[in-house]
Amino acid sequence: MQIGRVPLVGRQADLDALRDEVDAVGAEGRAVVVSGDAGMGKTRLLRDFTDSLTDVVVVRGACVDSGSGPAPLTAITDLLRDLVDALGVEAVREAAGPGADALGVLVPALADSAGDAERLADVVVELFSQLARTHRLVVIIEDLHWADSTTCDIAARLVRRAAALPLFVLLSYRTDDVGRAHPLRPVLAELDRARLLTHRPLARLSPAEVGALANAVHGDTLAAGVLNDIAARSDGIPFYVEELASFTGARLPVSLRDVLLLRYERLDAEARRFARVLATGGVEVEHAVLRDVFDGDEAALEDAVRSAVDAQVVVIRDEAYAFRHALMQEAVYAELLPTERTRLHTAYAVALENSAPTARVLADIAHHWRAARVPDRALAAGVAAQRAASVASAWSTAAEAGERVLELW
Ligand SMILES: Nc1ncnc2c1ncn2[C@@H]1O[C@H](COP(=O)(O)OP(=O)(O)OP(=O)(O)O)[C@@H](O)[C@H]1O
Ligand SMILES: [Mg+2]
Structure with missing residues (x-):
C-alpha cells in the first residue's frame, strides 16, 4: 500500500486549466474556485499544481471546523505564517505598514504593540495587494465551507482585488457541505455576477481512472471483479478508492461508513480508544489537551498514537494529532456510546479550561x-x-x- 506516493490520476485537464489561469495573470490577476465533495481531491490537486510552479510565492490557509462552527481566522493565520516563512518578518511588516500591529492578534511576531484588530480584514487585504505588486503571489484559501464571515469577506475582497492586480487567488470548498442556505452561496453568487471567479468543479473519477488509482494504491494489478466493485462502491471519489483498494485482502465492506472505519477497526483497543478521544475533540486536537483527556500514562498514549499513525488513521501535525481525513473523524465519533460521549466531552471541557x-x-x-x-x-x-x-x-x-x-x- 502506497498512499501518499501514488501518482495523481485523471486530473490532467484540471491541471492544464489551472496552468492556463496562472499564465493569464498579467496586469490583472485571476481567481479560481475548486469544488467537490469530501475526498474528491481538491487539496491534492492544488498541491500538485502549486508544486509544479516555479518563481512564485505560494501561501496557503485552510478554514477549520471547531466542532461547533468555524474556528475563527485559522486560514488567515496560516496565510500570514506562510508569508513570514517565505519573505521574512521584516518584509511582511514593511508591506503591512502601519497596519502591522493589527496582525499581531494572529501572528505576534508581526506587531510591536497590540493594534486595532477591528481593521484586520482591511489590513490583510491591503497587505496581499501590496505584495502582489512586487511578488508573483498565489494565495490559497481552502475549505471555505468552514469559513467564518471575516475569512469569507477577506477571500471575496481578494478575488475583487485580483481583477486589477497581478494576484492569483485559489479557493476551495466542499460541495456536499454547502447547502442552499449556506452563507458562502450569496458570496460566490455575487462574485459570479461580477464575472470575477472561474469555477473548477472536480469530476468523479471514471471507472478506468478508479482502476488506475486502485492498482497504484494496492501496488499490483487487482482482479477485474474487484476493480468493478471498487468503482461501484467508491462512487469515483479518490478517498474511498484509496480506502477500498487498501483492504482487498478482506471481504469488501458493505457501506462507505464501514469503509471509513476499516482502519479504525483494525487498531488495538487502546489505539481505538485514542481515536475515539481524538474524534470527540474534533478533526485536530493539541497534544497537551488530548493527553489530559486520554487519561493514561505517556507510554500508553505514545503506543496508541504510533499504532494509529502507522495504520494511517491519524497524522501528526506539529504539536497536534489529526485524523487523516475529516470523514474518518465523523465515522469514529459516530461509534461512541452515549455515556462515553458525555464523559469525553466533559473531560475536554475541563481540560480546555x-x-x-x-x-x-x-x-x-x-x-x-x-x-x-x-x-x-x-x-x-x-x-x-x-x-x-x-x-x-x-x-x-x-x-x-x-x-x-x-x-x-
Ligand atoms: N486524482 C487523484 N489521484 C490520486 N490520488 C488522489 C487524487 N485525488 C485525491 N487523491 C487522494 O485521495 C485522498 C483525498 O484527497 P484530498 O484530501 O485532496 O480530498 P479533498 O477534496 O481535499 O477532501 P476534503 O473535502 O476532505 O478536504 C488523498 O489521499 C489524495 O492524495
Ligand atoms: Mg481538502
Whole structure:
C-alpha cells in the first residue's frame, strides 16, 4: 500500500486549466474556485499544481471546523505564517505598514504593540495587494465551507482585488457541505455576477481512472471483479478508492461508513480508544489537551498514537494529532456510546479550561459543555467566547458566537 506516493490520476485537464489561469495573470490577476465533495481531491490537486510552479510565492490557509462552527481566522493565520516563512518578518511588516500591529492578534511576531484588530480584514487585504505588486503571489484559501464571515469577506475582497492586480487567488470548498442556505452561496453568487471567479468543479473519477488509482494504491494489478466493485462502491471519489483498494485482502465492506472505519477497526483497543478521544475533540486536537483527556500514562498514549499513525488513521501535525481525513473523524465519533460521549466531552471541557482562554478555546469549551449536556456551563463559556471574540478579533466572529449563546437561552 502506497498512499501518499501514488501518482495523481485523471486530473490532467484540471491541471492544464489551472496552468492556463496562472499564465493569464498579467496586469490583472485571476481567481479560481475548486469544488467537490469530501475526498474528491481538491487539496491534492492544488498541491500538485502549486508544486509544479516555479518563481512564485505560494501561501496557503485552510478554514477549520471547531466542532461547533468555524474556528475563527485559522486560514488567515496560516496565510500570514506562510508569508513570514517565505519573505521574512521584516518584509511582511514593511508591506503591512502601519497596519502591522493589527496582525499581531494572529501572528505576534508581526506587531510591536497590540493594534486595532477591528481593521484586520482591511489590513490583510491591503497587505496581499501590496505584495502582489512586487511578488508573483498565489494565495490559497481552502475549505471555505468552514469559513467564518471575516475569512469569507477577506477571500471575496481578494478575488475583487485580483481583477486589477497581478494576484492569483485559489479557493476551495466542499460541495456536499454547502447547502442552499449556506452563507458562502450569496458570496460566490455575487462574485459570479461580477464575472470575477472561474469555477473548477472536480469530476468523479471514471471507472478506468478508479482502476488506475486502485492498482497504484494496492501496488499490483487487482482482479477485474474487484476493480468493478471498487468503482461501484467508491462512487469515483479518490478517498474511498484509496480506502477500498487498501483492504482487498478482506471481504469488501458493505457501506462507505464501514469503509471509513476499516482502519479504525483494525487498531488495538487502546489505539481505538485514542481515536475515539481524538474524534470527540474534533478533526485536530493539541497534544497537551488530548493527553489530559486520554487519561493514561505517556507510554500508553505514545503506543496508541504510533499504532494509529502507522495504520494511517491519524497524522501528526506539529504539536497536534489529526485524523487523516475529516470523514474518518465523523465515522469514529459516530461509534461512541452515549455515556462515553458525555464523559469525553466533559473531560475536554475541563481540560480546555486549563488552557489560555482565547476566543477559539472558549468557543470549544462551550461546544463541549453543550455536547456533554451541561447547558449552564455551556452558556457561561459561550458568553465568555463572545466577549473574547469581540475584543480579540473580528466583530463577525463575535456575532456568530453571540448567535450560539442565544440558542442556549
Ligand atoms: N486524482 C487523484 N489521484 C490520486 N490520488 C488522489 C487524487 N485525488 C485525491 N487523491 C487522494 O485521495 C485522498 C483525498 O484527497 P484530498 O484530501 O485532496 O480530498 P479533498 O477534496 O481535499 O477532501 P476534503 O473535502 O476532505 O478536504 C488523498 O489521499 C489524495 O492524495
Ligand atoms: Mg481538502
